[in-house]
Amino acid sequence: MTRKIAILGATGSIGKSTLDLVERSPERFEVVAVTAATNAQALAGIARRTRAKLAVIAEESRLGELEQQLAGTSCRAAAGEQALIEAAAGEAELVIAAIVGCAGLKPTMAAVEAGKTIAIANKEALVTAGRLMTGAARTSGATLLPVDSEHNAIFQCLAGSRPEDVSRLVLTASGGPFRTASAELINAATPEQAVAHPNWSMGAKISVDSATLMNKGLELIEAHYLFDVPSSRIDVLIHPQSVIHSMVEFVDGSVLAQLGSPDMRIPIAYALSWPERIATPAQRLDLASIARLDFQEPDLERFPALRLARSALESGGVAPIVLNAANEIAVASFLAGRIRFNEIVRLVSWALDSGHSGAPNSIAEVLEIDRETRERVDAEVKASCD
Numbered sequence: 001m002t003r004k005i006a007i008l009g010a011t012g013s014i015g016k017s018t019l020d021l022v023e024r025s026p027e028r029f030e031v032v033a034v035t036a037a038t039n040a041q042a043l044a045g046i047a048r049r050t051r052a053k054l055a056v057i058a059e060e061s062r063l064g065e066l067e068q069q070l071a072g073t074s075c076r077a078a079a080g081e082q083a084l085i086e087a088a089a090g091e092a093e094l095v096i097a098a099i100v101g102c103a104g105l106k107p108t109m110a111a112v113e114a115g116k117t118i119a120i121a122n123k124e125a126l127v128t129a130g131r132l133m134t135g136a137a138r139t140s141g142a143t144l145l146p147v148d149s150e151h152n153a154i155f156q157c158l159a160g161s162r163p164e165d166v167s168r169l170v171l172t173a174s175g176g177p178f179r180t181a182s183a184e185l186i187n188a189a190t191p192e193q194a195v196a197h198p199n200w201s202m203g204a205k206i207s208v209d210s211a212t213l214m215n216k217g218l219e220l221i222e223a224h225y226l227f228d229v230p231s232s233r234i235d236v237l238i239h240p241q242s243v244i245h246s247m248v249e250f251v252d253g254s255v256l257a258q259l260g261s262p263d264m265r266i267p268i269a270y271a272l273s274w275p276e277r278i279a280t281p282a283q284r285l286d287l288a289s290i291a292r293l294d295f296q297e298p299d300l301e302r303f304p305a306l307r308l309a310r311s312a313l314e315s316g317g318v319a320p321i322v323l324n325a326a327n328e329i330a331v332a333s334f335l336a337g338r339i340r341f342n343e344i345v346r347l348v349s350w351a352l353d354s355g356h357s358g359a360p361n362s363i364a365e366v367l368e369i370d371r372e373t374r375e376r377v378d379a380e381v382k383a384s385c386d
Contacts, residue, residue, distance in 0.1 A: 002030045003094055005029055006035075006088060007096045008107055009096070009104070010034040010043065011037075011039050015036075018272070021265055022272070028273070032052060032090065034056075034087075035058065036056075043055050053074070056077075056083040056086070058099075058103065059079070085110040088108065089116070093117060096119045096121065096268075096271075097119065100122070101328070113139075116143075117145060118144055119147050119272070123218050123324075126225045126226060127323075128370065129360070129366045130224070130226075132362070132366070145274055146271070147267055147268055148222065149262075151219065151222060152258075152267035153246035156258045168233040169227060172236075173215075173236055173237070174239065174240055175213075176213065178211055186302060187340065197211075208334065212303065214306070214348075216298070216309075217308065218323075220234055221309060224313055237296070238298050239293065241290060241292075241293055243259050244257045245260060260282070304345050317358055318359065321360065322351050325377070326350075329381065330344040333347075333378075339385075347381065350377075
């Protein structure tokens with residue numbers, strides 16, 4: 001049967017990989033809605049190619065351009081937050097939630113509340129609103145499918161298992177570009193060095209998160225909400241080859257691991273076709289050529305971001321929201337040359353120490369805490385630069 005899908009964030013890296021797979025299997029998928037932040041021309045091209053019924057541009061000032069680009073087609077153009085929510089909660093059965101940042105929170109929640117199957121590639125949805133998202137999913141009957149390679153690996157390893165059979169989850173990390181670097185070299189790192197990931201092709205922000213290991217901290221929080229496993233039973237292991245994407249240990253001592261080439265089309269394909277599988281053009285794994293798989297414990301002295309993230313998860317309440325927002329501002333400041341690499345973690349720690357208390361009860365409250373944190377951290381950056 002043809003599966004109707006909506007791709008939220010169609011012009012980004014996850015969206016492009018999704019489209020690559022969907023367009024290889026047109027008999028399996030019908031794209032009914034696509035969205036983008038500001039690139040009206042690229043969005044219109046995707047809508048024309050896929051014959052989508054709805055194309056939404058988040059930036060309302062770009063609506064006229066999008067309408068012009070789609071003239072002569074049957075695709076309806078729309079813009080703004082409410083239109084994004086419509087795309088998420090509309091006729092699609094499967095929603096690819098790949099809008100970057102907190103801009104994706106409301107559309108993702110709309111899809112959850114509508115009882116959709118949601119392939120989550122938006123970290124912020126679970127890091128900042130995990131309790132709200134999973135609670136809404138239980139109420140609506142929505143299915144959350146992880147797209148991050150680590151969580152998708154755990155999801156595959158858990159297939160058919162009972163929760164009580166699981167002893168612990170093990171998230172693997174490449175270690176990033178500074179895995180073997182000294183503390184002095186790390187502190188003096190440039191943006192160019194920080195974004196040079198050894199294995200994956202990613203955007204600048206997530207590449208810096210990999211360099212600080214904050215990405216693994218955010219994934220730790222995601223794993224807690226996705227799989228309902230406490231922090232004490234989620235471990236992180238450095239695995240520089242990025243061949244094993246994560247592992248699950250069971251109470252009998254068995255450990256299952258999911259292996260594959262570092263190609264995001266593999267986890268995306270599993271989310272698209274679940275509970276079945278579809279072929280992908282990803283490079284096949286050649287273990288004989290790889291020859292060895294190495295593992296080591298993360299060094300929390302050189303990479304304290306992971307410790308900060310675990311502490312935020314265990315503190316609960318608003319701490320994960322503050323962690324995420326402060327990190328985004330700090331990383332953007334580093335990439336802009338306003339602060340040094342080691343200032344990223346310092347700013348996140350400062351924000352957590354001076355943050356709010358309590359727990360948010362709505363997406364609106366999450367977004368307000370996110371906004372306030374960003375403003376505070378940005379002001380701290382400006383003050384440190386004066």
